[in-house]
Amino acid sequence: MDHPAHILMCGDELATAVRAEMTLEDNRHTIKMEAISRIMQSGDNPMTGKPHSFSSAEANVNSDASYALHLASLRAAAVDRIRARAAYDAALAGARLETQAQ
Numbered sequence: 001m002d003h004p005a006h007i008l009m010c011g012d013e014l015a016t017a018v019r020a021e022m023t024l025e026d027n028r029h030t031i032k033m034e035a036i037s038r039i040m041q042s043g044d045n046p047m048t049g050k051p052h053s054f055s056s057a058e059a060n061v062n063s064d065a066s067y068a069l070h071l072a073s074l075r076a077a078a079v080d081r082i083r084a085r086a087a088y089d090a091a092l093a094g095a096r097l098e099t100q101a102q
Contacts, residue, residue, distance in 0.1 A: 003091070010087045014084040016084075020077050032067055036058050036061055
């Protein structure tokens with residue numbers, strides 16, 4: 001096996017996974033604020049019969065479909081990052097084991 005090439009490939013996959021997760025995290029606040037705005041504009045708070053305040057809208061932000069989808073994407077990206085890290089670590093360990101066995 002060409003260990004250096006495999007390690008580089010796994011490192012690239014790890015970097016791509018980290019970048020994807022960071023991009024989603026960078027956008028989370030904006031998407032959350034958009035969701036809060038949508039909730040505030042959606043009408044009265046059914047619990048109080050009054051217009052949603054910022055805090056009541058924020059308390060319900062997870063009910064917004066777009067924000068919930070973004071959070072699901074963020075969770076999936078975290079899983080991808082962990083798997084990419086495991087593959088990278090396994091590539092390093094495999095190279096070390098083979099080198100030690102020689």
